[in-house]
Amino acid sequence: MEQLPGGRRLRLASSLGLGQRCWEVTLDEERGLLAWRDPRPPRRGADNCFVPTSEIIAVEETEQNKKQRSTGKWQKMAKPHAFTVYYVKKARNHRWRCRDVTFWCADEYLCNQWIQALKELLEMQKCRPKQLLVYINPYGGKRQGKRIYEQKVAPLFSLASISADVVVTEHANHAKDNLFEVNISKYDGVVCVGGDGMFSEVMHGLIGRMQKDSGIDQNNPKAPLAQCNIRIGIIPAGSTDCVCYSTVGISDPVTSALHIIIGDCQPLDVSSVHHNNTFLKYAVSLLGYGFYGDVLKDSEKKRWMGPMRYDYSGFKTFLSHHYYEGTISFQPAKHTLGSPRDKDSCRTGCCVCKESEQQLAEQRKKCGFKHEEDEDEWKVIKGKFLAINVVNMSCACPRSPKGLSPAAHLADGTADLILVRKCSRFDFLRYLVRHTNRDDQFDFSFVDVYRVKSFQFTSKLSEDNESSVTDIGKKRFGQFCRDHPACCCNIANSTWNCDGETLDSSAIEVRVHCQLMKLFARGIEENCTDEAAYSHSSIEQLL
Ligand SMILES: Nc1ncnc2c1ncn2[C@@H]1O[C@H](COP(=O)(O)OP(=O)(O)OP(=O)(O)O)[C@@H](O)[C@H]1O
Numbered sequence: 001m002e003q004l005p006g007g008r009r010l011r012l013a014s015s016l017g018l019g020q021r022c023w024e025v026t027l028d029e030e031r032g033l034l035a036w037r038d039p040r041p042p043r044r045g046a047d048n049c050f051v052p053t054s055e056i057i058a059v060e061e062t063e064q065n066k067k068q069r070s071t072g073k074w075q076k077m078a079k080p081h082a083f084t085v086y087y088v089k090k091a092r093n094h095r096w097r098c099r100d101v102t103f104w105c106a107d108e109y110l111c112n113q114w115i116q117a118l119k120e121l122l123e124m125q126k127c128r129p130k131q132l133l134v135y136i137n138p139y140g141g142k143r144q145g146k147r148i149y150e151q152k153v154a155p156l157f158s159l160a161s162i163s164a165d166v167v168v169t170e171h172a173n174h175a176k177d178n179l180f181e182v183n184i185s186k187y188d189g190v191v192c193v194g195g196d197g198m199f200s201e202v203m204h205g206l207i208g209r210m211q212k213d214s215g216i217d218q219n220n221p222k223a224p225l226a227q228c229n230i231r232i233g234i235i236p237a238g239s240t241d242c243v244c245y246s247t248v249g250i251s252d253p254v255t256s257a258l259h260i261i262i263g264d265c266q267p268l269d270v271s272s273v274h275h276n277n278t279f280l281k282y283a284v285s286l287l288g289y290g291f292y293g294d295v296l297k298d299s300e301k302k303r304w305m306g307p308m309r310y311d312y313s314g315f316k317t318f319l320s321h322h323y324y325e326g327t328i329s330f331q332p333a334k335h336t337l338g339s340p341r342d343k344d345s346c347r348t349g350c351c352v353c354k355e356s357e358q359q360l361a362e363q364r365k366k367c368g369f370k371h372e373e374d375e376d377e378w379k380v381i382k383g384k385f386l387a388i389n390v391v392n393m394s395c396a397c398p399r400s401p402k403g404l405s406p407a408a409h410l411a412d413g414t415a416d417l418i419l420v421r422k423c424s425r426f427d428f429l430r431y432l433v434r435h436t437n438r439d440d441q442f443d444f445s446f447v448d449v450y451r452v453k454s455f456q457f458t459s460k461l462s463e464d465n466e467s468s469v470t471d472i473g474k475k476r477f478g479q480f481c482r483d484h485p486a487c488c489c490n491i492a493n494s495t496w497n498c499d500g501e502t503l504d505s506s507a508i509e510v511r512v513h514c515q516l517m518k519l520f521a522r523g524i525e526e527n528c529t530d531e532a533a534y535s536h537s538s539i540e541q542l543l
């Protein structure tokens, strides 16, 4: 243990070899930093580096004659004792990579001391998973799930001494059904390799299992649900990968694997969807009726096209320009500080999410769940809509980097309700194009947005059905309004797109459950675009 001038203690401080030179290497346990600096007088571009110990992946004794990862060549190491530290390197656009640095010294005892100290610090990171259950969808996205896991993820898990039980799914709902049977207490987390649909399956398995084990009836739309504490990791291998992109900032399997390894944790709101006291589904990203429901329905027939199916069906649906009539009722969210028109977005350690969760917890302590359900006001809107989107998170994805609601929060107990009323094709195109650029997508007279905690929808057709429209009448009219063949008024229902799966009912009741589950993620970090975040920095400022 070394003492610094300010009274701070260092776990270890030594002069160690790195490449051809000697470096001052320190392990600061209090600050949780491993740092190495070139002791020669500072010059431009000198490499002074540090790594938070929470972002060290592994430490290994380095064998002589070991293949040097950086050069790819076999090099005889002339140095007698060495150890390699593998760590997270943050690159541009939220991408993480595994890098390594090898230190050497002549003294075997000193080398072992370093290995021992670093391993002890790694052991102290209690949030890191040791045993994972992995489900791979071999048919998601471009059908690369198995290859992505085997080539990019499994080697990192094994480097970090994580053992994984791997299930390659054989049919839809395999993972979900399996999660009701496995001994879940054996695992520190569940990983899904696939897209949003695969994530949704795993989430349904885990939340469903949790409610079953706690004796909670999922069919009761008002039941307070039991929180699911086992974290889910998403290795993106789907077509949209919206949940991964919106919670990590990038769809990249290696980045996601590293977030899992270091044991990140991001709570997530989940909406429950019911119809007539029957549970239909949970949703975390998009519940979309009209445009996104029709895109999904059409695209399901074209799965063979892979991710391109959404572009094809998107264009076709855009041309069809159908609108739908219905009634929307919602309870505005009063417990949150945020609004959908905010300029700031939800970022790592978001205060809006923290505050909102506290407010909700206090409200519940005072009045219980019942008050919230019964006494808060409902707003009712009737109209003709091209799209009704309810989003629990921004829904950012590579196709729409800001998402459908850029200021939506991951864990504030609310969803953003976006109503796109009947407008011209040209106006709808302007709206869609704003998903892909920086302009405000809510700044249109035909678009309204509300932050809500619960929501209901009934289509005009089902309202009419309950009263007058007969089956014969429906057949005669066909799908479209007979009186106005060119008006695009669609007397058929659209379908709900629930995180990329279709729902059977158009009339639904939705409730947001604050932070019902957790992911191996940390939310999107404030932009750290600089490769040099951890290097070329003045080490003196840190020590
Ligand atoms: N072995 C399997 N065979 C067929 N379908 C499967 C299998 N395993 C999982 N599925 C189903 O495939 C559906 C789609 O998978 P996934 O979400 O991984 O890919 P995607 O639809 O291409 O991507 P995204 O949801 O991001 O648009 C999921 O709903 C899942 O239930």
Ligand SMILES: CCCCCCCCCCCCC/C=C/[C@@H](O)[C@H](CO)NC(C)=O
Pocket (backbone or CB within 6 Å): 195, 196, 197, 239, 240, 241, 242, 285, 286, 292, 296, 310, 314, 315, 318, 395, 396, 397, 399, 400, 404, 429, 432, 433, 435, 436, 497, 498, 499, 500, 501
């Ligand atoms: C003519 C211009 C077209 C512009 C289209 C922009 C498309 C943006 C797509 C954003 C979709 C984000 C919502 C994500 C939903 C997912 O839950 C779901 C399943 O992966 N994906 C889709 C496409 O429904």
Ligand SMILES: [Ca+2]
Pocket (backbone or CB within 6 Å): 269, 391, 392, 393, 408, 409, 410, 411, 412, 413, 414, 415
């Ligand atoms: Ca939310």
